Amino acid sequence: MSPYVRPDLPALHELERVLGHLTEELTAWRRRCQKAETELQGLKAQGGMVPGDDVTRVRGRALDLERENLDLRSRVERACEMVNRLQQRLAFLEDEQPSETAR
Numbered sequence: 114m115s116p117y118v119r120p121d122l123p124a125l126h127e128l129e130r131v132l133g134h135l136t137e138e139l140t141a142w143r144r145r146c147q148k149a150e151t152e153l154q155g156l157k158a159q160g161g162m163v164p165g166d167d168v169t170r171v172r173g174r175a176l177d178l179e180r181e182n183l184d185l186r187s188r189v190e191r192a193c194e195m196v197n198r199l200q201q202r203l204a205f206l207e208d209e210q211p212s213e214t215a216r
């Protein structure tokens with residue numbers, strides 16, 4: 114009696130791996146957003162004014178964050194594409210799988 118091997122297991126494992134990476138990425142974004150919100154609240158508490166040299170630093174930081182945001186956005190788009198492909202593969206495998214009653 115041979116054990117039944119599910120053809121969708123490799124795709125499921127890959128999906129779990131991708132979702133794990135996506136979860137880590139979203140957790141990092143959340144931390145960064147919370148930190149930025151805290152910094153913003155600190156600036157607002159100071160009356161919204163940033164002293165002299167800090168203006169250049171803040172502008173540079175804003176540019177860095179915009180570049181990083183573009184990079185992260187493209188990474189999330191790629192991850193979403195991978196998830197969609199895995200979902201399509203899983204759906205295909207489920208459709209191709211012989212039904213339980215046909216055995």
